[in-house]
Amino acid sequence: MAISGSCLCAAVSYEIEGTLSDAGHCHCTMCRKGHGAAFASYASVDPDRFRWVSGSDAVARFESSAGEDRLFCRICGSTLGGMSRGRVTSITLGSVDDDPGVRPLSHIFVGSKASWHEITDDLPQFEEWPPGENWS
Numbered sequence: 001m002a003i004s005g006s007c008l009c010a011a012v013s014y015e016i017e018g019t020l021s022d023a024g025h026c027h028c029t030m031c032r033k034g035h036g037a038a039f040a041s042y043a044s045v046d047p048d049r050f051r052w053v054s055g056s057d058a059v060a061r062f063e064s065s066a067g068e069d070r071l072f073c074r075i076c077g078s079t080l081g082g083m084s085r086g087r088v089t090s091i092t093l094g095s096v097d098d099d100p101g102v103r104p105l106s107h108i109f110v111g112s113k114a115s116w117h118e119i120t121d122d123l124p125q126f127e128e129w130p131p132g133e134n135w136s
């Protein structure tokens with residue numbers, strides 16, 4: 001079963017063979033800025049199972065940390081995922097077309113959470129990365 005995703009203008013689409021993992025909400029300042037939202041929701045992907053189906057030339061990158069790029073559509077601005085050392089390692093849950101098959105497990109980087117946002121669910125919260133976990 002493949003998971004498919006796309007951007008708002010549909011220029012960019014991608015496919016993942018297999019399943020996603022490590023889904024969660026990130027409240028870090030970079031994610032808030034990059035998404036223009038209270039937090040970003042991501043899941044990890046196996047780079048070997050990810051491929052662009054269309055519009056790879058419309059995918060823009062921004063290196064927000066050394067060796068870590070944020071991916072977005074240069075036409076419509078949709079955030080698509082993240083690259084680590086040139087390989088796609090995470091996707092935004094909001095860009096997945098249907099049910100991504102995973103549910104967010106935690107809130108991370110709540111130490112830099114927006115002052116105007118209140119977390120009202122019971123998921124575990126971590127000041128930064130959870131112990132032993134890293135989406136890149």
Ligand SMILES: [Zn+2]
Binds near residue numbers: 011073078
């Ligand atoms: Zn687009």
Ligand SMILES: [Zn+2]
Binds near residue numbers: 031
């Ligand atoms: Zn973040």
